[in-house]
Amino acid sequence: MSEAPAGPPAGLRAKGCGEATVLRERGQREVFCGLTGIVWLHRKIQDAFFLVVGSRTCAHLIQSAAGVMIFAEPRFATAIIDERDLAGLADLHEELDRVVTRLLERRPEIRLLFLVGSCPSEVIKLDLSRAAARLSESFAPRVRILNYSGSGIETTFTQGEDACLASLVPELPAEPQRSGPSLLVVGALADVVEDQLRRLFGDLGVGPLHFLPPRRSPELPPVGPQTLFLLAQPFLADTARALEERGATRLAAPFPLGAEGTTLWLKAAADAWGVPRTRFHAVTAPGQDRARRAIAHSAQQLSGKSVFFFPDSQLEVPLARFLSRELSMEPIEVGSPYLHREHLAEELRLLPPGTLLSEGQDVERQLDRCRAARPYLTVCGLGLANPLEAEGLATKWSIELLFTPIQGYDQAGDLAELFARPLTRRDRLVA
Amino acid sequence: MQLTLWTYEAPPHVGAMRIATAMNGLHYVLHAPQGDTYADLLFTMIERLDRRPPVTYSTFQARDLGGDTAQLFQTAVKEAYERFRPEAILVGASCTAELIQDDPGGLARALALPVPVIPLELPAYQRKENWGASETFYRLVRALAGPQAPPPGEKRPGRKAATAPSCNILGPTALGFRHRDDVFEVTRLLERLGVEVHRVAPLGARPGDIARLGDADFNVVLYPEVAETAARWLERSFGQPWTKTVPIGVGATRDFIAEVAALADLDPTPLLSGQDCRLPWYSRSVDSNYFTGKRVFIFGDATHALAAARIADQELGFKVVGLGTYSREFARSLREAAKGYGVEALITDDYLEVEARVAELQPELVLGTQMERHIAKRLGIGCAVISSPVHVQDFPARYSPQMGFEGANVIFDTWVHPLVMGLEEHLLAMFRDDFEFHDGAIPSHLGVSTAEGDERRTTLPSAALSETSAVTWEEDAEEELRKVPFFVRGKARRNTERFALDQGLAIISIETLYDAKAHFGR
Numbered sequence A: 001m002s003e004a005p006a007g008p009p010a011g012l013r014a015k016g017c018g019e020a021t022v023l024r025e026r027g028q029r030e031v032f033c034g035l036t037g038i039v040w041l042h043r044k045i046q047d048a049f050f051l052v053v054g055s056r057t058c059a060h061l062i063q064s065a066a067g068v069m070i071f072a073e074p075r076f077a078t079a080i081i082d083e084r085d086l087a088g089l090a091d092l093h094e095e096l097d098r099v100v101t102r103l104l105e106r107r108p109e110i111r112l113l114f115l116v117g118s119c120p121s122e123v124i125k126l127d128l129s130r131a132a133a134r135l136s137e138s139f140a141p142r143v144r145i146l147n148y149s150g151s152g153i154e155t156t157f158t159q160g161e162d163a164c165l166a167s168l169v170p171e172l173p174a175e176p177q178r179s180g181p182s183l184l185v186v187g188a189l190a191d192v193v194e195d196q197l198r199r200l201f202g203d204l205g206v207g208p209l210h211f212l213p214p215r216r217s218p219e220l221p222p223v224g225p226q227t228l229f230l231l232a233q234p235f236l237a238d239t240a241r242a243l244e245e246r247g248a249t250r251l252a253a254p255f256p257l258g259a260e261g262t263t264l265w266l267k268a269a270a271d272a273w274g275v276p277r278t279r280f281h282a283v284t285a286p287g288q289d290r291a292r293r294a295i296a297h298s299a300q301q302l303s304g305k306s307v308f309f310f311p312d313s314q315l316e317v318p319l320a321r322f323l324s325r326e327l328s329m330e331p332i333e334v335g336s337p338y339l340h341r342e343h344l345a346e347e348l349r350l351l352p353p354g355t356l357l358s359e360g361q362d363v364e365r366q367l368d369r370c371r372a373a374r375p376y377l378t379v380c381g382l383g384l385a386n387p388l389e390a391e392g393l394a395t396k397w398s399i400e401l402l403f404t405p406i407q408g409y410d411q412a413g414d415l416a417e418l419f420a421r422p423l424t425r426r427d428r429l430v431a
Numbered sequence B: 001m002q003l004t005l006w007t008y009e010a011p012p013h014v015g016a017m018r019i020a021t022a023m024n025g026l027h028y029v030l031h032a033p034q035g036d037t038y039a040d041l042l043f044t045m046i047e048r049l050d051r052r053p054p055v056t057y058s059t060f061q062a063r064d065l066g067g068d069t070a071q072l073f074q075t076a077v078k079e080a081y082e083r084f085r086p087e088a089i090l091v092g093a094s095c096t097a098e099l100i101q102d103d104p105g106g107l108a109r110a111l112a113l114p115v116p117v118i119p120l121e122l123p124a125y126q127r128k129e130n131w132g133a134s135e136t137f138y139r140l141v142r143a144l145a146g147p148q149a150p151p152p153g154e155k156r157p158g159r160k161a162a163t164a165p166s167c168n169i170l171g172p173t174a175l176g177f178r179h180r181d182d183v184f185e186v187t188r189l190l191e192r193l194g195v196e197v198h199r200v201a202p203l204g205a206r207p208g209d210i211a212r213l214g215d216a217d218f219n220v221v222l223y224p225e226v227a228e229t230a231a232r233w234l235e236r237s238f239g240q241p242w243t244k245t246v247p248i249g250v251g252a253t254r255d256f257i258a259e260v261a262a263l264a265d266l267d268p269t270p271l272l273s274g275q276d277c278r279l280p281w282y283s284r285s286v287d288s289n290y291f292t293g294k295r296v297f298i299f300g301d302a303t304h305a306l307a308a309a310r311i312a313d314q315e316l317g318f319k320v321v322g323l324g325t326y327s328r329e330f331a332r333s334l335r336e337a338a339k340g341y342g343v344e345a346l347i348t349d350d351y352l353e354v355e356a357r358v359a360e361l362q363p364e365l366v367l368g369t370q371m372e373r374h375i376a377k378r379l380g381i382g383c384a385v386i387s388s389p390v391h392v393q394d395f396p397a398r399y400s401p402q403m404g405f406e407g408a409n410v411i412f413d414t415w416v417h418p419l420v421m422g423l424e425e426h427l428l429a430m431f432r433d434d435f436e437f438h439d440g441a442i443p444s445h446l447g448v449s450t451a452e453g454d455e456r457r458t459t460l461p462s463a464a465l466s467e468t469s470a471v472t473w474e475e476d477a478e479e480e481l482r483k484v485p486f487f488v489r490g491k492a493r494r495n496t497e498r499f500a501l502d503q504g505l506a507i508i509s510i511e512t513l514y515d516a517k518a519h520f521g522r
């Protein structure tokens, strides 16, 4: 690199006080679009089907992001728009009705169908909400049909989950009258994590407890003014807003990554329920202890090492907080496609002062900065990982953080290990 | 609007990426939204490329649509040029940019860059990956070699007596099925024949090499899907003939040698013996008797499917029971070939249709793409991969060409492996009631990873079920059927059911099973 990397002006760094200013970039992005969320969402909601209305590119993106073509009949598909549709030779709405009818005939077990908008469907202004309403009429009550956009012109990567969950919010039943407070955990979590959290909240006496998304569509959680909710993921801005519009209240907390994050996250709910300190301690101490012991296995490998985040899932800030506070790593740059100041407030406060935050992306400039900084570990997407490895930089591909259970006490060690593994591997390989 | 679960081909701009990524000194600026950058991972993860594809995406967003997406694109071209200093630039639109009609070609030309700018028109709602690769290669060759072409009507000067005949190898791309190794093998073959390889393109070529393509005496087209259009243009413009035989399999390799020798005016005899090719002898050795008449279903791109059918039929003694392709552009040649094998060609890019056909035919071996591998796995049939679409496994560390005599050796091993494993599994099945060999045990050669375990052998496609629904099996007949080795079990079931239908029997007993066996003679 001959040119000096553009260093961030002073003042564009996290101040460790929640009022971080950031390096905002606008250039080529190297992030998936929101359609990608389908890959994990269709596994989570077991009676839902995701029908993308888009192009061959959209179909190919999901197929490639799913990595291996393992499922004969996965619960997602693409209705590929072709030239006849565009030339007006075929009526798009009629075509869509035909495709949906064929699909639902083939798959009688489907109870919830999402029509997922894409860039092409948005650009030609195909109104999927109208289509969803119309189709709902024909298929009710057997199938509920909703729509959201996962398009790359509007959403990055994990924002697809946000859009999907937000589309579910109007469907949630109202909470029963005078029912007392209930807790809603929002964001797709692995079943094993849900079960652990269920036990913890049960022991704390916090409840009734519900999850969004549910495992099956008839189990949609109730919502209303008595509902308090905890975000389990940092990328759920629209979902949170929609829940607030239904009267629910967000409990501010860091995200449940690592021992500390999990404790503070649980504590936000415990405090709202007035759980006594001693009880909170009694319930969470074993988990905290296990988490710390598990994390310790990776500490030697990670402690004191620098880490650089390319923007990807919006998990970057909580992960940087976890790595810096529980594993003593030094975040050089924490890039995120979007920084939700409010939802991240508790996280930003815990970041080491001086951490460079960047929002948006100009991938070439960011690569310049990364190469100049030569971090010990670079967290990035699949398109960049091998090329950076070939340049001698150790990488962790970030998509794994969405496919692996990482939240809660009993996954904290696994989470640390995900970051340690690339480094351990390098130590082992001699040839 | 077409309902698609899996797609055999990517959109056409990915075909263009395969050309750009194969080359050096070339850059591709694509007007596209951010999600389309996923295509990088095809190269960095599946092919394990150690560098990023030379592609810049404009990544416009919704908020740019009202404003100036054209400006955004121009900036992307300008910055890409300044940063990467390519010798030539391809520009084009992905599916979304095609709809907003910004004219990437015009915008890029307006920048007056000091290098050739080649605009690509790849209609994303009509065409697919292979067409995109072919069109891109053709445009590139035309733009870069065109200025070197002699005036129309001028005859090509004859080769000087002292110089060796020379050819270009056309067609290998990034992300191609074994392209890297095929090039190596074919180059070796050509050199042994006494032909000098002038340029290989697009794989490993620079724009300057493309400009010099016209200097060779003729062209070797390895992958017609990618290179035929360009080769035809070179023939028209430079008077270069090109090879029509794709050297996959022993017979085709011999034909190819003869074809090249004729073009180059050389003697093919010493090479034709194919001394280092083991396939013919292995296929004649007695243990291969077992392969006789094995029913094989073949599906892939046209080149590989056609080659596979010929090898299966003539060189391994299998029986081709199904032949198909997703390359509609080559439907005609495939239909002709299918007729020769007495089967109806399957021309489709609908995965479900292929699955239904496999289920219906119950072949003993499937030769297909990664998609068919999954179909076969679910139906419990052995499978070898012969064509794109590819997966990371299709880029093996070892040398494994498909072309030439060594390619034939590789093919023998790869195809025979699932059959031999099938035999082994049969032996295993004979001990099925032993506690170690319980029925749920997963055959080791299937190499099932945990991620795949949960959805193996789920639903049979409806076509298979509807066929069988007319007759019922008595329980002990079903039990008896289970004793039939699994690799012929499907066929036995199918024959018995067909026999029962013909005889007007609604119920299949043990008797019926053996009557059917006698009737069909196997």
Ligand code: SF4
Pocket (backbone or CB within 6 Å): A033, A034, A035, A054, A055, A057, A058, A059, A061, A117, A118, A119, A120, A150, A151, A152, A153, B033, B034, B035, B036, B095, B096
């Ligand atoms: S970015 Fe747009 S066009 Fe590309 S895959 Fe995503 S939704 Fe489809």
Ligand code: SF4
Pocket (backbone or CB within 6 Å): none
């Ligand atoms: S051990 Fe196996 S292979 Fe050898 S003779 Fe006995 S059955 Fe045949």
